[in-house]
Amino acid sequence: MEGTYSYQQLYQFAKNIFLQIGCNDANAETATKVLLSADLRGVDSHGIARLVGYVRLWEAERINANPNISIVHETPSTATVDGDKGLGLVVAPAAMQIAIDKAKNVGSGWVSVKNSNHFGIAGYHAMMALDNDMIGIAMTNASALVAPTFSSEKLLGTNPIAVAIPSGNEAPFVSDFATTTAANGKLEILQRKNLDTPNGWVQTKEGFPSNNANELKNGGALLPLGSDRDRSSHKGYNLGAIVDIFSAVLSGANYGPWVPPFPAYVPMPEGMPGEGIGHFFGAMRIDAFRPASEFKLHMDKWIHRFKTAKTVEDHQRVLIPGEPEAEFEIERKANGIPLHESVVADLTELGKKFDTPFN
């Protein structure tokens, strides 16, 4: 049944599960922290609800619990990293740290990653830059659920992009979004409630407009940001393509329709051209461009101006990217994280399997 759980409770449980599948203590801690950052920030689809999915990938022998994450090629400002089939939750922070270290040395760092798996929320990795007074960038490809403009085939993942930008007294600017009109998690919410989607989220197997929240199960596809050609869906398609190329063609991971699926029961694509899934990370030191104190004053001015803009009737105010998530984080750290009954059931079963009771 539905319930609300403290961060500490969920942390201990998830960490125990990661230990059970063979992660060492440091890897189990990192994976847990990244995974639960989604629950804290209100991105429920990418948090502990996915723990079962990661375990299934491990059962399918697609996850290496203690990967040897290595740099296979580098210059002073770039690196290509082999994730050695590790959990993306572990590979991604290690790769982002390499980007940050390079930025410390030469102003910026850019890391493309192959042979990884799903990395949780992109925002977590981008935000690692903030404490270093750097701008952070994180993106990843994912298995194909999205049809490019004019295509009836699914060729791209929801391929998110996150950008985190430091500020002064204001909360930092944290943008983190799928390059589709709607992320898959939003469809799942409508499915549970038996509701139709708004126009422009999905198309049928043949490529016709649909409002059926279950359309993906019928062979349909998600639509790129922009929805249709009249509203510039080619721009969303371009964005998703750029993420795919930076993450996978640059690193040697799989791309386009060949990206391995997250659900372990879905068969792997045939003729895969690379290794695992791909990510891309960037870090730029603010003071590689101008003094950080100066930048932060102007960022605060930027944020303040947007926050106080005149709004459309009925709307409270213009939101700054990352604000709703930061509010979730405060609220959920204080009052706990609500879990849907199906998630509680999954975790309970998982706990039994690994002799690690949930609750």
Next chain:
Amino acid sequence: MEGTYSYQQLYQFAKNIFLQIGCNDANAETATKVLLSADLRGVDSHGIARLVGYVRLWEAERINANPNISIVHETPSTATVDGDKGLGLVVAPAAMQIAIDKAKNVGSGWVSVKNSNHFGIAGYHAMMALDNDMIGIAMTNASALVAPTFSSEKLLGTNPIAVAIPSGNEAPFVSDFATTTAANGKLEILQRKNLDTPNGWVQTKEGFPSNNANELKNGGALLPLGSDRDRSSHKGYNLGAIVDIFSAVLSGANYGPWVPPFPAYVPMPEGMPGEGIGHFFGAMRIDAFRPASEFKLHMDKWIHRFKTAKTVEDHQRVLIPGEPEAEFEIERKANGIPLHESVVADLTELGKKFDTPFN
């Protein structure tokens, strides 16, 4: 009256005009080449049709014909450039060249520019990277025409992003788009034809949906990519904001509603926090990640797979970013560039003023 003109004809005319406003020969050549690359690629709104606009900015003493473009701050992989009030058409290629040179040395180069003006099409600058086997990135802010999600005020420009990626035998991948549902040039076409816009392009002064192609003149606004909250306009708003911050908050240019307008007759915003408009450029050497030959094989495979995807009924095929523009370029180099009668009239008048007959 309407007519079709050879590239050489337009090149000579535009170069002469730039010489007349005091550009030295090298600057006049660069400005002309960048400006006309828009006409060649079919982006008519950003080409020679804007020559009059640049001249008016010069008349208003907002343009320095021979700027002293200088690096004011740098690290091995980054630089901040002061455009010295130059034509963006001249400042941008110089700044992109700095990014490319840095990439040659340390793998990647990233340049934020202040004190510049409009730089033509973003794609031109990004494509400078291609001949160097580099990925090129170019973006710019622009005067505020766009209302963020929930805002009735215009706070962002159409803030385009261009990304150019080398390929092998296939044409390169060149994405270049405004972060709005529709660029202003598309509205102008509808205005001339007295047609309504599709849903999701513009809103009224109060922030209500509209289909009036003249809505901007009534105090209305363009909408961010995504159109409305149901179709994730906050993602287009985020993208436009990121372009604004990378281009201007990082460099010390004006941002948000304070970006100087392109039309010289529009008064400058009050209380401007920076200098001129801002751009941001990036260059990444392919072989800073993996051997270029390997990358190009996979890029060709990527492009081929997308090109040959099954399409939605009635659609020829899935387009690769930059393909339509490359086709325009071949066609227009061979058969000339068609100009609208109002553009011909503007250029004829401009020619008279500067004793440089058009035609």
